[in-house]
Amino acid sequence: MRWSDLLRMSISSLRRRKLRTFLTVLGVVIGTASIVVMISLGLGLQQSMYEEVEQNGGTTSLTVTGKTGDGMMMSYSYGTDGNMEEESQKYITDEVVEELKGLKHVKSANPVLNVSALALKGRYIGYLDLYGMTPEELEARNIELEPGGRLPDPDSAELELVFGNAVLTNFYEESTGRGYWETGEMPDIDLKTDQLFLILDQDAYYSAQEPVSSGPTEGGDGSGTEVSSPKAPKKYVVHACGVVAGGMEAYNANSYYVFCDIDKLRSFLQKEFRGRAIPGQPATRSGKPYSQFVYSSASVQADDMENVEELANTIRSMGYNVSTNIEYINSMKKQFAMVQGVLGGIGAVSLFVAAIGIANTMMMSIYERTKEIGVMKVIGCSLRNIREMFLLEAGFIGFMGGVAGNILSFIMSAVINILVSGESMGVGGSLSYIPLWLVLTSMGFAVLVGMAAGYFPALRAMKLSPLAAIRNE
Amino acid sequence: MKKIISVKNLYKLYRVGDSCVRALDGVSFDIREGEFCAIVGTSGSGKSTLLNMLAGLEKPTKGEIVIDGCHIEKLKEDELVRFRRENVGFVFQSFHLIGTMNAVENVALPLTFRGEPRKQRMKKAERILELVNLTKHRKHMPNQMSGGQQQRVGVARALVSDPKIIFADEPTGNLDSHTSEDVMGLMQKVVREQGRTLVMVTHDDHLAEYADRVFHIIDGKIVKIEEKQKRKEGGHES
Ligand SMILES: Nc1ncnc2c1ncn2[C@@H]1O[C@H](COP(=O)(O)OP(=O)(O)OP(=O)(O)O)[C@@H](O)[C@H]1O
Numbered sequence: 030m031r032w033s034d035l036l037r038m039s040i041s042s043l044r045r046r047k048l049r050t051f052l053t054v055l056g057v058v059i060g061t062a063s064i065v066v067m068i069s070l071g072l073g074l075q076q077s078m079y080e081e082v083e084q085n086g087g088t089t090s091l092t093v094t095g096k097t098g099d100g101m102m103m104s105y106s107y108g109t110d111g112n113m114e115e116e117s118q119k120y121i122t123d124e125v126v127e128e129l130k131g132l133k134h135v136k137s138a139n140p141v142l143n144v145s146a147l148a149l150k151g152r153y154i155g156y157l158d159l160y161g162m163t164p165e166e167l168e169a170r171n172i173e174l175e176p177g178g179r180l181p182d183p184d185s186a187e188l189e190l191v192f193g194n195a196v197l198t199n200f201y202e203e204s205t206g207r208g209y210w211e212t213g214e215m216p217d218i219d220l221k222t223d224q225l226f227l228i229l230d231q232d233a234y235y236s237a238q239e240p241v242s243s244g245p246t247e248g249g250d251g252s253g254t255e256v257s258s259p260k261a262p263k264k265y266v267v268h269a270c271g272v273v274a275g276g277m278e279a280y281n282a283n284s285y286y287v288f289c290d291i292d293k294l295r296s297f298l299q300k301e302f303r304g305r306a307i308p309g310q311p312a313t314r315s316g317k318p319y320s321q322f323v324y325s326s327a328s329v330q331a332d333d334m335e336n337v338e339e340l341a342n343t344i345r346s347m348g349y350n351v352s353t354n355i356e357y358i359n360s361m362k363k364q365f366a367m368v369q370g371v372l373g374g375i376g377a378v379s380l381f382v383a384a385i386g387i388a389n390t391m392m393m394s395i396y397e398r399t400k401e402i403g404v405m406k407v408i409g410c411s412l413r414n415i416r417e418m419f420l421l422e423a424g425f426i427g428f429m430g431g432v433a434g435n436i437l438s439f440i441m442s443a444v445i446n447i448l449v450s451g452e453s454m455g456v457g458g459s460l461s462y463i464p465l466w467l468v469l470t471s472m473g474f475a476v477l478v479g480m481a482a483g484y485f486p487a488l489r490a491m492k493l494s495p496l497a498a499i500r501n502e
Numbered sequence: 503m504k505k506i507i508s509v510k511n512l513y514k515l516y517r518v519g520d521s522c523v524r525a526l527d528g529v530s531f532d533i534r535e536g537e538f539c540a541i542v543g544t545s546g547s548g549k550s551t552l553l554n555m556l557a558g559l560e561k562p563t564k565g566e567i568v569i570d571g572c573h574i575e576k577l578k579e580d581e582l583v584r585f586r587r588e589n590v591g592f593v594f595q596s597f598h599l600i601g602t603m604n605a606v607e608n609v610a611l612p613l614t615f616r617g618e619p620r621k622q623r624m625k626k627a628e629r630i631l632e633l634v635n636l637t638k639h640r641k642h643m644p645n646q647m648s649g650g651q652q653q654r655v656g657v658a659r660a661l662v663s664d665p666k667i668i669f670a671d672e673p674t675g676n677l678d679s680h681t682s683e684d685v686m687g688l689m690q691k692v693v694r695e696q697g698r699t700l701v702m703v704t705h706d707d708h709l710a711e712y713a714d715r716v717f718h719i720i721d722g723k724i725v726k727i728e729e730k731q732k733r734k735e736g737g738h739e740s
């Protein structure tokens with residue numbers, strides 16, 4: 030028999046019992062839809078996790094930090110001299126960054142310098158979490174800027190800054206000490222256009238401020254401090270070359286940071302703290318600055334996600350601290366596999382119920398058509414064709430259910446996403462995510478379930494005695 | 503003349519409870535190619551059992567059936583189906599048309615099982631329907647036709663695949679005597695014209711008159727084989 034004829038006969042027998050076919054298909058629709066929606070929820074969670082990881086440097090990035098032999102060690106090791114001390118501690122210096130670049134599986138290695146600074150603007154004062162990075166590193170971070178913005182130019186004479194979109198929430202009114210979190214009002218500053226004063230030496234700023242604020246109450250003491258206080262720190266005029274896109278409310282990985290060029294920041298720091306120890310820079314016990322400039326961390330990109338673990342171990346064996354996203358991702362992956370297993374299992378139960386429905390329908394259909402099947406056998410329909418006819422019928426029920434179930438899933442998924450995005454802010458992406466492979470596998474699965482459910486009824490039809498079929502009236 | 507069916511010492515026993523029913527009790531006969539044979543006997547004499555065994559629908563307890571050089575009793579079920587598909591046409595007492603198909607589709611069904619393309623089999627089916635004078639009813643569903651018309655569709659279905667042998671178990675059992683004559687006349691005409699072998703079961707002696715040879719069967723034994731010489735000669739002359 031030809032496939033087209035088999036298909037035609039199967040479809041015509043399904044059409045003969047429209048309501049029954051519809052109800053059976055409905056069971057498959059519900060089963061498929063529940064599996065797809067459940068898994069899509071799991072996938073949506075996973076997707077948003079990956080997006081978050083991607084914003085935090087992605088799956089291939091490693092953050093290498095120095096190891097300062099812990100405080101206890103230092104205090105007890107008074108017998109050792111300065112040299113020993115320097116060796117027991119690992120700092121991220123230019124040399125180290127070069128060394129990291131030379132390692133296997135390393136795509137790039139860049140130093141990162143993180144200092145905190147103060148910014149002044151009118152009556153507002155704010156803390157900045159300043160990150161100095163190389164131009165390549167900034168490029169690699171894929172920061173999305175508001176239109177018109179650009180990344181800091183390393184050749185500019187000024188210190189150009191890229192502000193995170195939520196940096197302003199860290200500003201407060203100097204006189205009242207109240208900021209965004211207290212008043213709920215954004216400071217009246219336009220980061221894109223306004224110029225700010227940047228103060229790198231916070232200690233000096235505060236000690237210079239102190240007498241002014243505490244002066245009236247404690248006169249004598251105040252004047253004493255004023256005399257001994259160092260001169261007020263230099264205020265650098267800076268302006269933004271870019272602001273992270275997203276507006277004040279939206280959170281992303283860059284929201285609270287301020288980025289600038291690392292070499293510029295370094296030279297500004299060295300100028301500001303000439304002859305003194307720069308805060309955050311290690312000092313020898315005598316209080317002298319360390320011989321080389323030390324960065325806060327180094328950002329290393331591995332060439333592939335698979336090699337991250339190996340690379341991290343190599344760097345650790347060199348004596349540095351390494352943090353990667355991979356452990357986090359691995360543990361999340363395990364969790365998601367479990368969540369998806371549970372959710373998918375719930376769906377699978379309903380598809381299983383649908384499979385019973387299909388088997389039942391096929392059984393009924395075979396009982397009804399006993400005579401017909403017998404006659405077909407007598408006039409020469411091969412056993413294989415009979416089996417195929419019924420398998421095809423069952424598979425077709427599964428297929429229709431799979432298609433309709435997927436359509437229903439897309440609708441449900443859209444509804445879920447709309448409802449959820451209306452309620453919760455902050456969670457980027459969608460809660461329910463249906464990739465193409467899920468559509469195809471669920472469809473295939475529905476057909477398979479249909480065929481499996483129809484298998485035994487089909488065998489039964491095949492084995493029906495033609496004689497019994499034609500004899501009874 | 504070539505023997506197309508040859509039956510030797512055929513036994514069929516049915517075990518019902520403790521007792522044993524001998525439905526066929528040592529039957530032997532030959533049927534020649536192009537012959538119209540009738541099997542006649544009272545109810546319960548074993549006519550249907552014999553016919554079903556010839557058609558390979560039932561396995562004999564003992565004995566052998568050779569059709570066209572092929573031992574039917576040794577074939578497996580799927581081989582039997584293929585054998586029927588290629589060599590046998592079947593006419594049923596209660597027509598057994600497929601209720602969801604119209605007349606042409608019903609007639610074309612054996613060709614569908616053979617995998618013939620749709621156009622070709624429809625053409626053949628239409629031609630056979632013309633032969634049984636049902637061209638007008640070719641789009642009718644079985645429940646839109648009279649018993650006689652349905653049986654003519656049944657005959658057409660048995661003929662469409664050019665089988666060597668046609669089996670008919672009381673083809674007129676559900677028809678009135680006038681319609682029976684019609685259908686019998688049609689079958690006789692077609693079989694003679696096309697030179698096919700027809701084996702028909704009936705309990706009506708009058709209908710057996712159409713046959714070339716009549717096997718009389720009583721309690722599972724063939725008691726008499728009657729030759730209708732003049733009809734046979736007439737058939738061969740035409
Ligand atoms: N499946 C069976 N089990 C037991 N006995 C059977 C079976 N089939 C037929 N018989 C018996 O075999 C005998 C012959 O039956 P068969 O159907 O061949 O009769 P028949 O000649 O066709 O009669 P009718 O003219 O009424 O159709 C009967 O006695 C019947 O009871």
Ligand SMILES: [Mg+2]
Nearest residue numbers: 549550551671
């Ligand atoms: Mg009978």
